[in-house]
Amino acid sequence: MAETLTLHEDPRSGNCYKIRLTAALLGLPLATRAYDIMQGETRTPAFLARVNANGRIPVLQIGDGAGARFLPESNAACWYLAHGSHLIPADRFGEADCLRWMFFEQYNHEPNVATLRFWLRFVGEANLSPEQRAQIMPKRAGGEAALRLIDEHLAAHAFFCGAGVTLADIALFAYTHVAGEGGFGLGDYPHVRAWIARVQALPGFVAMD
Amino acid sequence: MAETLTLHEDPRSGNCYKIRLTAALLGLPLATRAYDIMQGETRTPAFLARVNANGRIPVLQIGDGAGARFLPESNAACWYLAHGSHLIPADRFGEADCLRWMFFEQYNHEPNVATLRFWLRFVGEANLSPEQRAQIMPKRAGGEAALRLIDEHLAAHAFFCGAGVTLADIALFAYTHVAGEGGFGLGDYPHVRAWIARVQALPGFVAMD
Numbered sequence: 383m384a385e386t387l388t389l390h391e392d393p394r395s396g397n398c399y400k401i402r403l404t405a406a407l408l409g410l411p412l413a414t415r416a417y418d419i420m421q422g423e424t425r426t427p428a429f430l431a432r433v434n435a436n437g438r439i440p441v442l443q444i445g446d447g448a449g450a451r452f453l454p455e456s457n458a459a460c461w462y463l464a465h466g467s468h469l470i471p472a473d474r475f476g477e478a479d480c481l482r483w484m485f486f487e488q489y490n491h492e493p494n495v496a497t498l499r500f501w502l503r504f505v506g507e508a509n510l511s512p513e514q515r516a517q518i519m520p521k522r523a524g525g526e527a528a529l530r531l532i533d534e535h536l537a538a539h540a541f542f543c544g545a546g547v548t549l550a551d552i553a554l555f556a557y558t559h560v561a562g563e564g565g566f567g568l569g570d571y572p573h574v575r576a577w578i579a580r581v582q583a584l585p586g587f588v589a590m591d
Numbered sequence: 592m593a594e595t596l597t598l599h600e601d602p603r604s605g606n607c608y609k610i611r612l613t614a615a616l617l618g619l620p621l622a623t624r625a626y627d628i629m630q631g632e633t634r635t636p637a638f639l640a641r642v643n644a645n646g647r648i649p650v651l652q653i654g655d656g657a658g659a660r661f662l663p664e665s666n667a668a669c670w671y672l673a674h675g676s677h678l679i680p681a682d683r684f685g686e687a688d689c690l691r692w693m694f695f696e697q698y699n700h701e702p703n704v705a706t707l708r709f710w711l712r713f714v715g716e717a718n719l720s721p722e723q724r725a726q727i728m729p730k731r732a733g734g735e736a737a738l739r740l741i742d743e744h745l746a747a748h749a750f751f752c753g754a755g756v757t758l759a760d761i762a763l764f765a766y767t768h769v770a771g772e773g774g775f776g777l778g779d780y781p782h783v784r785a786w787i788a789r790v791q792a793l794p795g796f797v798a799m800d
Contacts, residue, residue, distance in 0.1 A: 435740055435743060435744070436695070436699065436740055444684065451684060453684070453687055453688065453691055454691055454695070455690070455691040455694040455695055455698075456694075457690065457694050458687045458688070458690040458691035458694055459687070461686070461687045461690050462683065462684065462687035465683045465686075465687070474671065474674045475653065475660060475662070475671065477670070477674075478662055478667045478668070478670045478671035478674070479662065479667070481664070481666065481667040481670050481690075482662055482663055482664040482667035484667075484694075485664040485665075485666050485667055485693075485694070485697055486645070486663070486664055488694055488697050488698050489664075489697050489698070489701075489702075490645070492698075493698075493702065512725070513725050513726070513728070513729055516721070516722050516725045516726075517722070517725075517726070519722070520722055531644055531645055534644060535644075
């Protein structure tokens, strides 16, 4: 790959970690540039104008200088990196099924499991707004439902889309393996725990921190 | 395509409409089976066991009988249908950028714009729980931010990923064109309004109802 790859990230973010893990499993060199989202560093005029008008990380930068292109959304950035690799199923149904789990992750899993981790570990429960506090119980229930669903799926599958790791596993691993930091115990999800160990044993695996 | 395609849907759902619109623009025959989500018809044991353990529509069914395969998640179902067509950019960056907008839609747009439409038009404000009521203002702000962001992007682009329609447009059109039903006026978003007219003028376009 001729073009340099730079990840604009906050190292504490599981969404950013997905991209680092994808690059690591594929052996792709990836530069990083760190921002502190707690200090609003992704909401500056310069960031909004050049990197991401949505004010969020991660963003994958492809190339340098005036011709650089920017790709927000963690799962889209993983998709770019994994193009043509074994991390995306080669058949039509498998490719769509891999995306199915990645959309599930962003809609049903991340807003519950990752948000509670962010609130409880990084913001602190005492600092939450009343609107956020009212969301703790619904997000707890939504997160448990998502974990239960993936546990049932993993009871019959080594990885999400069959026998080998794909981006679906990477997307769901990022926040599942640190779900405890959001108060989600994995004791009731033995198949999730076994799958976490399988992902951690992959050649090239890198840990989050 | 040899295998029959059946959409398990609630016709009022914009997520289901995305799949019907994709099939229409591609000229693909698509059978439908309707469920009433207000009556819990996607939470029955039979539905959970066979169609989608997540208890949600849409689900795209590919094939019939014992060999049928099921694909939940609206954007993944669209991806399956559009495989190899002009609705998915052919280049590596374009394909990932198309997914970038589809993930944005599911994370930043749908949970705000579509949820308020569902609550206000179908559930009724008087029937909302206190937790839901506390979410109206944050979802209003989140939805306006999403609409503002796409308006700014469309100021410089005829469609989301360049000169022609892709799945990014279909994903974002579904709930944007009925945002008014959730109390979102499009008066401040002239580029969104012009883009809606461009989508509605596409050959093969079908309306939601």
